Amino acid sequence: xxxxxxxxxxxxxxxxxxxxxxxxxxxxxxxxxxxxxxxxxxxxxxxxxxxxxxxxxxxxxxxxxxxxxxxxxxxxxxxxxxxxxxxxxxxxxxxxxxxxxxxxxxxxxxxxxxxxxxxxxxxxxxxxxxxxxxxxxxxxxxxxxxxxxxxxxxxxxxxxxxxxxxxxxxxxxxxxxxxxxxxxxxxxxxxxxxxxxxxxxxxxxxxxxxxxxxxxxxxxxxxxxxxxxxxxxxxxxxxxxxxxxxxxxxxxxxxxxxxxxxxxxxxxxxxxxxxxxxxxxxxxxxxxxxxxxxxxxxxxxxxxxxxxxxxxxxxxxxxxxxxxxxxxxxxxxxxxxxxxxxxxxxxxxxxxxxxxxxxxxxxxxxxxxxxxxxxxxxx
Numbered sequence: 226x227x228x229x230x231x232x233x234x235x236x237x238x239x240x241x242x243x244x245x246x247x248x249x250x251x252x253x254x255x256x257x258x259x260x261x262x263x264x265x266x267x268x269x270x271x272x273x274x275x276x277x278x279x280x281x282x283x284x285x286x287x288x289x290x291x292x293x294x295x296x297x298x299x300x301x302x303x304x305x306x307x308x309x310x311x312x313x314x315x316x317x318x319x320x321x322x323x324x325x326x327x328x329x330x331x332x333x334x335x336x337x338x339x340x341x342x343x344x345x346x347x348x349x350x351x352x353x354x355x356x357x358x359x360x361x362x363x364x365x366x367x368x369x370x371x372x373x374x375x376x377x378x379x380x381x382x383x384x385x386x387x388x389x390x391x392x393x394x395x396x397x398x399x400x401x402x403x404x405x406x407x408x409x410x411x412x413x414x415x416x417x418x419x420x421x422x423x424x425x426x427x428x429x430x431x432x433x434x435x436x437x438x439x440x441x442x443x444x445x446x447x448x449x450x451x452x453x454x455x456x457x458x459x460x461x462x463x464x465x466x467x468x469x470x471x472x473x474x475x476x477x478x479x480x481x482x483x484x485x486x487x488x489x490x491x492x493x494x495x496x497x498x499x500x501x502x503x504x505x506x507x508x509x510x511x512x513x514x515x516x517x518x519x520x521x522x523x524x525x526x527x528x529x530x531x532x533x534x535x536x537x538x539x540x541x542x543x544x545x546x547x548x549x550x551x552x553x554x555x556x557x558x559x560x561x562x563x564x565x566x567x568x569x570x571x572x573x574x575x576x577x578x579x580x581x582x583x584x585x586x587x588x589x590x591x592x593x594x595x596x597x598x599x600x601x602x603x604x
Contacts, residue, residue, distance in 0.1 A: 231276040231346060232256040236266040236292065237308060238284045242331075246279065249335040250342065263287025270300055277304040277346055279338075280325075282316055290320055297324040304349040306341060308333075355485070366470045370500055373418070411506040415459065418466040418500065432549055437461035439586075440545040446585040449537070457538045460513035464542060467496030491526045494518055513538035517546060520577045540579040544570060544586055547578065563590060 233255050235246045240261070247257040258275075260266040262284050270278065278296060282289035293305055307328035309317040317328035326345040329338055416433075440461045444454040468476065471493060475486045482490065498515045501507040516530060516539035523531030551566040561569065567590055574580040 230254060230256045232258070232273065233342065234258050234260060234266060234269055234275045234278045236260045236263070236278060236284070236289075237281040238262060245335065246338065249339060253339050255342075263289070263292040266292055267295055267299075270296060270303070274300070275303055276349065277306065277342060279306050279308055279329075279342070281308040282313060282320065283310070290316070290323065293320055293323055293325055302349070302353065304345045306345050362470065362472070366496060366499075369469065373500055374503055408506070411504070412459070412462070415462045415501075415507075418463055432553070433462050433465060435549045436464070436542070436545045439549060440541050442589050443541050443545060443582060443585050444538075446589055447541070447581065449541075453538055456510050456513060457541050459507070460510040460517070460538060460542055461545065463497060463501060463507070463510070464514050464517050464546065465493065465497070466500055467493030467498075470496045491518070495527050510538070512536045513542055515539075517542040519543070521574075521579050522576045525577070535579075540582050544578050544582045548586060 233250050235243050235250075235257060236259075237243050237246075238261050243259040243261070247259055250257045258269055258273075260269050263286055266278070266280070267287075269275075280289045280292055280296075289307060293307070296303055296305055305320075305325045307317045307320045307325050308331060309328055310331050314328070314330065317325075317330075320328065326348055327341050329341055437458050440457045441454060444457050449457070471489055475482065475489055494515050494517060498511050501514075502511065513536055515527065516535050519525035519528065519530040519535045519539060521532060521535070521540070523529050548566050548570060551561045551569060552563060553560050567587055570578055570583045570586065574583040
């Protein structure tokens with residue numbers, strides 16, 4: 226299959242250098258053009274697209290740094306490699322801070338120069354692929370959000386049509402039943418979203434329901450209001466639905482995540498909130514879902530909230546979520562025993578988790594342990 230040659234622009238006020246570099250690059254399969262100064266370089270870059278520009282720092286008229294600044298603004302997809310003298314490497318380092326990919330020092334070996342060019346182009350291709358991948362991912366999430374909202378609108382419209390038809394005493398009775406059914410519909414919808422995420426992440430199957438039960442017990446142990454207990458349960462069901470947007474190769478990676486992969490993981494609370502934001506039923510639980518990965522010491526995400534600034538429901542959900550995650554096997558580690566999970570939570574109390582929530586869970590687990598160990602009464 227025919228592949229278009231990549232074009233390189235060589236910018237240097239010394240004609241002999243331009244010609245030598247162009248001959249070498251053309252022998253390596255690149256298209257090559259030259260420019261003796263910054264003004265001509267910008268004109269060449271305006272007239273056609275170059276994959277890479279080799280740019281001398283010191284030239285008559287416009288300096289290499291001035292040209293780099295213009296290229297970064299007008300042709301951000303173009304890779305730039307600076308050419309500098311041995312005694313001016315500090316300026317080359319400054320240029321890299323402005324967006325240059327690399328630099329070479331005169332006098333340079335042509336084979337080494339070609340290697341730098343190839344490396345810079347590979348980095349450019351990777352950057353473009355990552356950008357395109359992120360765009361496709363955002364489009365996919367947007368499409369899924371649209372489908373979910375459409376389903377929600379159709380369900381609510383159906384309920385509204387039935388509600389309008391109720392105008393007798395019997396219909397008023399049905400209206401009360403319908404309110405209960407509407408809540409059941411929303412909860413069924415929430416569980417459907419959770420199951421979508423767990424199908425995407427099969428080793429966590431049943432995670433949201435287990436977290437819901439545990440968060441419920443913690444909230445009761447802490448003396449929370451019935452309203453907050455209910456909100457924590459609903460938030461627990463939907464807290465991980467944003468993981469549908471995380472690619473499988475990141476979600477199931479057994480080794481250490483790269484910074485970019487970790488950033489993808491950290492998006493899931495915000496994605497979850499975006500999926501349910503338009504639904505009034507979930508309005509009160511949005512802060513809990515969005516903040517369940519905030520740390521008590523302020524080092525969590527997405528907003529780096531600290532201490533009491535984190536909603537109580539989110540602090541409860543964070544502990545329940547962490548305990549169940551530790552008590553289940555994951556691709557990157559085996560499961561922990563309940564005792565090991567509790568000890569891990571205690572060590573992180575005051576840092577990642579609210580100490581009062583960890584203490585509440587500790588009391589629950591201690592009580593359950595005593596019940597299991599107590600002798601059974603014979604009948």
